Amino acid sequence: RAVTEVFVSLYEEGLIYRGQRLVNWDPVLHTAISDLEVVSEEEDGHLWHMRYPRADGKGFVVVATTRPETMLGDAAVAVHPEDDRYKDLVGKEVELPLTGRTIPVIADDYVDPEFGSGCVKITPAHDFNDYEVGQRHDLPLLNIFTVDAALNDNAPEAYRGMDRYAARKQIVADLEAAGLMEKIEDHKLMVPRGDRSGEVVEPYLTDQWFVKIGPLAEPAIKAVEDGRIRFVPENWSRTYFEWMRNIQDWCISRQLWWGHRIPAWYDEEGNIFVGRSEEEVREKYASRLTPDTSLSRDEDVLDTWFSSALWPFSTLGWPARTGDLETFYPTSVLVTGFDIIFFWVARMIMMGLKFMGEVPFREVYIHGLVRDSEGQKMSKSKGNILDPLDLIDGITLEALVAKRTSGLMQPQLAPRIEKATRKAYPDGIQPYGTDSLRFTFASLATQGRDIRFDVGRIQGYRNFCNKLWNAARYVMLSAEANDLDINKGEVELGLPERWITTVLARTMRTVEESIAAYRFDLAAQALYEFTWDEYCDWYLELSNTTLGDEAATEAQKRGTLRTLLGNLEVLLRLLHPFMPFITEELWHRVAPRLDRQGKTIMLQPYPAAAEAAEDESTLAEISWLKAFILGVRRIRAERDIPPARPLAVQVTGGSKEESVWLQRNRARIRFLARVESVTEVEKEPEDAVVALAGAMTLLVPLANLIDPEAELERLEKELNKLKTDRDRTAKKLDNESFVARAPAEVVDKERHRLAETTASLDKLERQYQRIRNLVNQGV
């Protein structure tokens, strides 16, 4: 009903008309198609140079063509008006070989004098350019093809009924026989094919329905220009403008079996009557129609994109003024791929503005197109399709091969497809699950236009799902192991608790901003990093220190458990849009422990960063603590010390603040770095391995374990790194214009860096000397 309504109303306004025009004709499907449904590709062909004898007998003109068979429909030969070579020829006639006709020579600046001979044959009924030229010069339209693109009765008898390609061969042969073929060159040309049939389409003269698009396009261009509609990424608006400003009338009739029938009726003389129904037509045109006039309805149907263009309001009940329409039009965002900006997006904008008087949506989020790992567009005929279900449920190699090689348009490709498939997926595809797939696509949703699908990526995110699951398991186990009522009683939040909550708050902010900017990749990345690198790698370990500490108070344990569970619960809600199933399942286990009720996580509020508590002061302390622990771990790894063997660590130097931090975090260091003792000493031991944590030096005395040569080598490497760093910074600060012109903040930062690297260098240098001495003494 909406379709009929729109059609009739556009017709009444004169924006839909029926006319005989050249359209792209698919000779296999026997239908007209729109410009957008034609795909041109470069193919090898020839350029035939043909001689047309001058009517006055003074030799020939030579015309070049890629389609010799169309010469039977030629109406003229054209030259450029300023081309001196042919000036005298304009207005004269030439003989059109094989036909017995003569045709005029005309001047038109469409002709490029540089190309070929500078003479062009003009075939108005079979070429879009020639049609234009024909219109300008009032040339006759001579259609020489049938709907199958075979020659019709307008062609000389000898060629009638021949297919266009057979005719081409015959005509070329005949011209050669007559000595009228000057030469044949190889030539690359763009060949237009129908995107459905793959057949070469023919510009063909038929009666079709068109939408006069100019008056619709103009407001649609304006809507994007003045920002009522915004493309994301913004660049796509340029593509949109480019097309809209060069738009041609839209051929909307199709000679197909299915679709919306065109609401037009014809009487016996072929007069057109447009209306919502035959009854309406009879009523409306009663003055011209008698009740016994027989009317027949137009056999054609509408281009499917015609009804799709109405989608934003037709789905809401239009033309009825429904509540839905009132509430939901316009929508806020349209999410789509760039391949249908023209087909669909632009047309929805035009129709929306026309019939609703308002844009159909405010933002158009254009995402990339998924391609295979080679960057090829996925298509059934190439056999490189990845079915989402196969990624979710997995598929064996044999089943995948069978799937890809069945029902092919070109069965001869099967062996190649099979080979490629066996190579790309030697073990088939593992089941990765819905959440992994969804998270993968979120993280692949970058600003680019292509998304190469890489199985490695989904595998990584499958592991991530698993990580989250196991982390939650740990949290639940910890909660069960303590029979504290965590929701009642005194709560004390320790350093790690305040820290992880702060980091979570910052993650929330990043996620919030990223989603607002349609950067789902950045949101996904932030969540991944928080979950894995902070919550699992550090906080779970730190929480263990408190929970496993017999000296810890109930209030402390309660604080830890509440933070473990509480942050996990928030994290689940944050992750829910990215991995709906796992988060739902886990949420039902976690939430009740926090006395949080709900039927589903889907109805829970999305966490808002503004409500989160932050404690900046924890960041520096934890990052120092991490440096300390990493330092010890590194010594252990590089000196090949068994992980189970506890170390005694001595520390020297360090700021006052760091001393305080050390006192506060002894238990955590002991636990996480597997250290049996940390002692502050004045004098550095003779034989030790060293690491730095801020201004503090960590020393692990290793009398017999140490391999002095190896240690010297390691130190040397580190010293070199620090030296280049120091030199570069020093050089920068020596530069007067840097100090004068760079922002004070940046200069400060550089000064700081210089001080730090110099201090570190100093410490490592001393260590280096000590070991050097040791080695020398040994010798």
Place this chain on the structure above:
RNA sequence: GGGCGAUUAGCUCAGCGGGAGAGCACUGCCUUCACACGGCAGGGGUCGCUGGUUCAAUCCCAGCAUCGCCCACCA
């Protein structure tokens, strides 16, 4: 011909004016009681090339090269 985009670690990609990051892959150690779909530690990049702007360029500008996409009527 016009328009748009890409070029960053072996691969897939983030970053985009103040000392380059992730995932996968790679190397070594570890079956430590959430997780071997794991832990810990590491290796790997003159950020396509040439100029310019700037105190400072992977990032901004210009040109070039290579690759890609979309439009278009060069017979």
